[in-house]
Amino acid sequence: MTPAFLRTAVVIGCGVTGTSIALALTGAGVEVALVDQDADAVARARRTGAGTAWTPDRPPADLVVVATPPSTVVDVLHDAQARGLGHVCTDTAGTKDIVAAEAELRGCDLKGYVPGHPLPAGDPAAGPSASRFAGRPWILCPYDTTPRWALATVAELAALCGAVRRDMTPQEHDLAMAAVSHVPYVVAAVVAGGLLDVDPALLPLAGDELAGVVRAVAALPGAGSDLLAHNAGPVADRLDKAAGALAAAARMLHRGEDTVPVELALLLELGERGRAALEAAGEHRTAEDARGPDRM
Amino acid sequence: MTPAFLRTAVVIGCGVTGTSIALALTGAGVEVALVDQDADAVARARRTGAGTAWTPDRPPADLVVVATPPSTVVDVLHDAQARGLGHVCTDTAGTKDIVAAEAELRGCDLKGYVPGHPLPAGDPAAGPSASRFAGRPWILCPYDTTPRWALATVAELAALCGAVRRDMTPQEHDLAMAAVSHVPYVVAAVVAGGLLDVDPALLPLAGDELAGVVRAVAALPGAGSDLLAHNAGPVADRLDKAAGALAAAARMLHRGEDTVPVELALLLELGERGRAALEAAGEHRTAEDARGPDRM
Numbered sequence: 001m002t003p004a005f006l007r008t009a010v011v012i013g014c015g016v017t018g019t020s021i022a023l024a025l026t027g028a029g030v031e032v033a034l035v036d037q038d039a040d041a042v043a044r045a046r047r048t049g050a051g052t053a054w055t056p057d058r059p060p061a062d063l064v065v066v067a068t069p070p071s072t073v074v075d076v077l078h079d080a081q082a083r084g085l086g087h088v089c090t091d092t093a094g095t096k097d098i099v100a101a102e103a104e105l106r107g108c109d110l111k112g113y114v115p116g117h118p119l120p121a122g123d124p125a126a127g128p129s130a131s132r133f134a135g136r137p138w139i140l141c142p143y144d145t146t147p148r149w150a151l152a153t154v155a156e157l158a159a160l161c162g163a164v165r166r167d168m169t170p171q172e173h174d175l176a177m178a179a180v181s182h183v184p185y186v187v188a189a190v191v192a193g194g195l196l197d198v199d200p201a202l203l204p205l206a207g208d209e210l211a212g213v214v215r216a217v218a219a220l221p222g223a224g225s226d227l228l229a230h231n232a233g234p235v236a237d238r239l240d241k242a243a244g245a246l247a248a249a250a251r252m253l254h255r256g257e258d259t260v261p262v263e264l265a266l267l268l269e270l271g272e273r274g275r276a277a278l279e280a281a282g283e284h285r286t287a288e289d290a291r292g293p294d295r296m
Numbered sequence: 297m298t299p300a301f302l303r304t305a306v307v308i309g310c311g312v313t314g315t316s317i318a319l320a321l322t323g324a325g326v327e328v329a330l331v332d333q334d335a336d337a338v339a340r341a342r343r344t345g346a347g348t349a350w351t352p353d354r355p356p357a358d359l360v361v362v363a364t365p366p367s368t369v370v371d372v373l374h375d376a377q378a379r380g381l382g383h384v385c386t387d388t389a390g391t392k393d394i395v396a397a398e399a400e401l402r403g404c405d406l407k408g409y410v411p412g413h414p415l416p417a418g419d420p421a422a423g424p425s426a427s428r429f430a431g432r433p434w435i436l437c438p439y440d441t442t443p444r445w446a447l448a449t450v451a452e453l454a455a456l457c458g459a460v461r462r463d464m465t466p467q468e469h470d471l472a473m474a475a476v477s478h479v480p481y482v483v484a485a486v487v488a489g490g491l492l493d494v495d496p497a498l499l500p501l502a503g504d505e506l507a508g509v510v511r512a513v514a515a516l517p518g519a520g521s522d523l524l525a526h527n528a529g530p531v532a533d534r535l536d537k538a539a540g541a542l543a544a545a546a547r548m549l550h551r552g553e554d555t556v557p558v559e560l561a562l563l564l565e566l567g568e569r570g571r572a573a574l575e576a577a578g579e580h581r582t583a584e585d586a587r588g589p590d591r592m
Contacts, residue, residue: 119501121503121504122504123504137500139501172498176494176495176498176501179490179491179494179498180491180494180498180501180502180503180506181501181502181503181505181506183487183490184487184505184506184509184510185505186542186545186563186564187483187486187487187509187538187542188505188509188567189563189564189566189567189568189570190483190538190541190542190545190563190567191479191480191483191538191567191570192566192567192568192569192570192571192574193541193563193566193567193569193570194475194479194534194537194538194541194570195475195570195573195574196566196569196570196573197475198472198475198476199472200573200576200577202468202472202475202476203476203573203574203576203577204433204577204578205415205433205435205472205473205476205477206476206477206574206577207417207476207477207515208417208418208515209477209480209481209484209515210476210477210480210512210574211574212508212509212511212512213480213483213484213509213512214480214570214571214574215505215508215571216505216506216508216509217564217567217568217570217571218568218571219503219504224560224561225556225557225558225560225561225564226557228549228557228560229549229556229557229560232549232552232556233549233550235546235549236545236546236547236549237546238490239542239543239545239546239549240542240543240546242483242486242487242490242542243540243542243546244539245486245489245490246482246483246486246535246536246538246539246542247535247536247539247543249482249486249532249535250531250532250533250539251532253524253525253528253529253531253532253535254528254529254532256528260521260525260528261521261522261524261525262521264520264521264524264525265520265521267482267485267486267489268482268485268513268520268521270485270488270489270492271484271485271486271487271488271489271513272485272488272514273488273489273492274485274487274488274489274490274492274510274513275488275510275513277491277492277496277499278488278491278499278502278507278510280496280499281496281500281502
């Protein structure tokens with residue numbers, strides 16, 4: 001695919017996400033300039049071939065990608081627009097409602113900003129890679145007023161990274177992420193934390209199922225609690241529902257009647273149906289396959 | 297290892313667990329007779345080389361392994377002892393307190409019964425295999441009155457299957473299994489069931505972490521609700537704790553104060569420590585490695 005709207009880009013934030021995007025863009029022939037308040041991070045990204053260090057003498061780029069921690073995104077975006085770093089900006093934060101609303105409140109130029117969220121495959125601990133986005137969703141949450149050319153530029157970013165663009169509202173995005181990522185993460189943390197009162201000598205009794213649940217604890221980056229706080233309403237609503245379901249199961253078991261297995265079987269059957277629905281969605285398997293057997 | 301106490305065995309229940317045990321014993325030179333109320337199940341097990349069909353003219357075996365569904369174990373055990381199928385009996389049920397107590401109440405011969413629970417690696421759906429127990433724990437819950445020769449016979453069963461014998465009380469066993477298996481299973485079912493109200497078009501947003509959590513739903517066999525009901529107290533207590541922790545996290549988020557990320561970070565940090573403890577226990581990784589890359 002030959003870039004049309006997107007020939008030059010500035011990537012702000014040379015962490016795993018930013019560097020991976022820079023690598024993908026550079027590989028697609030885009031001229032990428034790198035920014036990070038940590039000069040070492042820029043140097044590391046340069047060494048991987050992600051681009052060159054940004055310099056103040058550059059003309060505005062076609063696109064600025066803000067790939068900094070979620071709580072800093074709006075400040076960085078506002079600053080990038082004020083300094084004229086590029087014509088269109090997007091970001092990679094994992095919550096969208098609060099970021100999109102804060103950008104508006106802060107007075108960012110909404111004609112030149114398309115909130116975005118790429119959903120890479122694989123383990124961030126494995127480091128940056130141009131292929132992390134291949135075949136994975138890349139959410140865009142344009143404003144009603146977003147001009148077509150701005151949206152086309154950010155859509156090209158997703159396409160050049162091999163991702164599958166999906167447009168939705170920030171609210172739709174955050175509800176979905178609460179269900180498929182944020183709440184499973186908190187639940188996994190609670191299950192894992194519960195192991196701290198188990199005699200360590202008994203932990204080897206655990207099978208693969210526990211390892212699978214607990215591994216999810218490592219899935220969100222260090223700023224996980226920031227992310228959850230930025231999606232507080234949707235996450236809290238779902239946590240309440242999960243807490244209610246677990247408490248109901250506990251009540252059934254405490255009651256100890258003969259009907260318990262039947263009532264529990266219903267709860268487990270719903271779980272089995274949810275599992276089947278996720279498997280049918282399929283793309284998560286594809287992403288897993290892409291990880292390869294070395295990721296076992 | 298040459299069998300000492302254990303030269304002949306009867307395996308009752310030709311499901312995945314029973315057939316896997318029969319395969320391991322046959323492979324170790326034990327003469328194995330197979331019993332199942334379903335003649336097809338016996339025929340299938342015979343075809344895999346697990347042993348021969350049991351016939352009434354046989355003398356009592358050195359060991360009877362009851363590998364039937366948990367709710368039938370005590371009836372089958374009582375019947376096997378009444379018919380003199382073998383000198384020592386053990387079982388493979390996933391809860392031990394209720395089984396050990398019922399066997400006593402029912403009037404089984406406790407001198408000839410050692411409650412047991414092998415914890416195989418791998419996916420039961422992959423079918424029986426002699427190597428499922430290699431390096432994995434095999435719990436024995438002897439009574440105070442269990443004779444040494446009976447315990448030695450069952451210990452030899454575990455050793456011939458390549459498993460690591462661990463002795464504990466039925467109560468210790470059930471508390472541990474609630475923590476490392478039963479509660480994670482219920483929690484996974486609740487998370488997976490919660491996906492049923494998510495637009496299926498959004499499920500591909502899920503990453504590996506959700507797949508890992510949800511996969512645990514498939515880990516327990518069909519009679520999962522029986523198993524939970526048989527470990528009602530320990531499971532209910534832990535479910536209450538997990539429900540409390542999730543509800544507390546929801547309250548923090550609903551409150552929406554600036555301190556939320558810090559309080560949540562503590563919950564996530566405990567999860568991270570539990571994950572590290574499980575990883576340090578190590579054996580679950582070994583078991584996973586044994587599954588091989590074809591299990592991705």
